[in-house]
Amino acid sequence: MLKEGLEKQEILKILEKKLSPDYSYDSGFILGSMCTAPLNFGKEIYMKYINKNLGDPGLFPGTSDLENELIDEIGNLFGGNNITGAFTTGGSEANLIAMRIVKKLRNDIKNPEVIVPVSAHASFDKAEDILGIKLKKVNLNEDYELDLNHFESLLNRKTCGVVGIAGTTSLGLIDPIDEIGKIIEGKDIFFHIDAAFGGFVLPFLEKLSYKIRPWDFRVQTVNSITADPHKMGLGVIPSGGFLIRDPSILKKLGFEIPYLAGGNFKHFQIVGTRPGGPVIAFWAIIKLLGLNGFTNIVKECMKNTQYLVKRISEIKGIKIVAKPVMNVVGITTESGESICKIDEELRKKKWMLGKFVDLNLIRAVIMPHVQKPHLSKFIEDLENILKKMKIS
Numbered sequence: 293m294l295k296e297g298l299e300k301q302e303i304l305k306i307l308e309k310k311l312s313p314d315y316s317y318d319s320g321f322i323l324g325s326m327c328t329a330p331l332n333f334g335k336e337i338y339m340k341y342i343n344k345n346l347g348d349p350g351l352f353p354g355t356s357d358l359e360n361e362l363i364d365e366i367g368n369l370f371g372g373n374n375i376t377g378a379f380t381t382g383g384s385e386a387n388l389i390a391m392r393i394v395k396k397l398r399n400d401i402k403n404p405e406v407i408v409p410v411s412a413h414a415s416f417d418k419a420e421d422i423l424g425i426k427l428k429k430v431n432l433n434e435d436y437e438l439d440l441n442h443f444e445s446l447l448n449r450k451t452c453g454v455v456g457i458a459g460t461t462s463l464g465l466i467d468p469i470d471e472i473g474k475i476i477e478g479k480d481i482f483f484h485i486d487a488a489f490g491g492f493v494l495p496f497l498e499k500l501s502y503k504i505r506p507w508d509f510r511v512q513t514v515n516s517i518t519a520d521p522h523k524m525g526l527g528v529i530p531s532g533g534f535l536i537r538d539p540s541i542l543k544k545l546g547f548e549i550p551y552l553a554g555g556n557f558k559h560f561q562i563v564g565t566r567p568g569g570p571v572i573a574f575w576a577i578i579k580l581l582g583l584n585g586f587t588n589i590v591k592e593c594m595k596n597t598q599y600l601v602k603r604i605s606e607i608k609g610i611k612i613v614a615k616p617v618m619n620v621v622g623i624t625t626e627s628g629e630s631i632c633k634i635d636e637e638l639r640k641k642k643w644m645l646g647k648f649v650d651l652n653l654i655r656a657v658i659m660p661h662v663q664k665p666h667l668s669k670f671i672e673d674l675e676n677i678l679k680k681m682k683i684s
C-alpha cells in the first residue's frame with residue numbers, strides 16, 4: 293500500500309540494498325550477455341535529454357530529424373544510400389516490425405510463411421505467434437552453416453519473407469546471405485537481415501581487414517536490417533534499430549495516430565510513446581567514437597576473444613564449437629557429455645554465460661566490459677571445475 297513519502301537519502305539506501313543482488317558489467321562475471329555498459333558520454337547525454345518523446349515527433353522535430361540523420365548514417369555504414377527506419381527498444385521489436393512488413397506486403401497470401409534459419413533468435417517465434425505467420429526453419433549442417441539445399445526445398449508460393457542472420461545468438465556466425473539473395477532474386481520475397489549483434493561489429497572487422505561475408509545493403513536483394521546500438525554499439529539500454537531500403541513501405545504501412553499534439557504522424561513501430569534519449573545518446577556516441585573509436589573497441593574485443601579461444605584449446609575435455617567470426621565463443625565438451633553440469637558449477641562461482649541446450653554449448657560474448665584478467669580468472673575456475681568433475 294502507498295504510504296507517506298520518504299526522504300531521498302532513505303530511498304537511495306533502500307534501493308542500494310534491493311539492487312545489491314544485481315550483477316555489474318565491470319565485475320567481469322557477465323560473460324554471456326550481448327549488452328554492455330553504455331559509454332559514459334552516452335549516459336550523460338541520455339540523462340540530459342531523457343524527456344524527449346518520439347511518439348509525438350511533431351513536438352520534438354529536432355529529435356526526429358536527428359533520428360533520421362542517424363539512421364541515414366548507420367545505413368551508409370551498412371553499404372546503403374538514403375536508408376530510412378527507426379530506433380526501437382531492441383532487436384526483438386525491430387524483428388517484429390520486419391515480420392509485420394513481410395506479412396503486409398503479401399496480403400495476397402492466405403497462410404504466409406517466412407523461412408528462417410533454425411539458429412534465428414526467439415523474437416521470430418514471438419513474431420510467428422503475434423502475427424500469425426508460419427515459420428519454416430532451415431537446418432544447419434555439421435559446421436553450423438545454413439543448409440542451402442534445405443533452404444531451397446522450403447521455398448514455395450506461400451513464402452513471403454526470408455531471414456538471414458549476421459551474428460547468430462549462439463555462435464556469432466554469418467549466414468550465406470549473398471547465396472540466399474541469389475536464390476530469391478526476381479521473386480516477390482522480402483529479405484530481412486538480423487544483425488542485432490553483428491551490425492556494430494562487422495563494419496569494423498572489415499576495417500581491420502578481416503574477411504567478412506557480404507551481409508548488408510551491398511547485397512542488392514537485402515530489404516531491411518536489424519542492428520542494435522545497445523549491443524556492440526555501446527548505446528544506452530534500450531536501443532535497437534530497424535533499417536529499410538525502400539522508404540515508401542513505411543509510409544504505406546504506418547498507422548495514423550489522430551490525437552497527437554504535434555500534428556499528424558504515422559507510426560509503424562510497435563510502441564507508441566518512444567524514448568528520444570537513447571537516439572540522441574547514440575548520435576553523440578557515434579560522433580565521439582567515430583570509425584576509429586569503434587574499430588579500436590572491436591579490435592580489443594577480438595584480441596580478448598582470441599586469448600579465450602587459445603586458453604580453451606589448451607584444456608583437455610572441452611573444446612571450441614566453431615571458429616569465432618566475431619567476439620562470440622561457443623564451448624562444449626570433447627566427449628559429447630552434457631555441458632549443463634559445467635554451466636551449473638560455473639554459475640556457483642558467479643560466471644554467467646549463455647546456455648544453449650539444443651547445441652550442448654555454453655557461450656561467452658567478449659563484450660568491451662570483458663577484460664583479459666577476467667578471462668584468466670574464468671579459465672582458472674573452469675580448470676578447477678573440470679578437475680573436480682574429472683573431465684579434464
Ligand SMILES: Cc1ncc(COP(=O)(O)O)c(C=O)c1O
Nearest residue numbers: 326382383384413461486488489
Ligand atoms: C541475433 C539477435 N537478434 C535479436 C535479438 C533480440 O534483441 P533484444 O534482446 O534487444 O530484443 C538478439 C538478442 O540477443 C540477438 O542475438
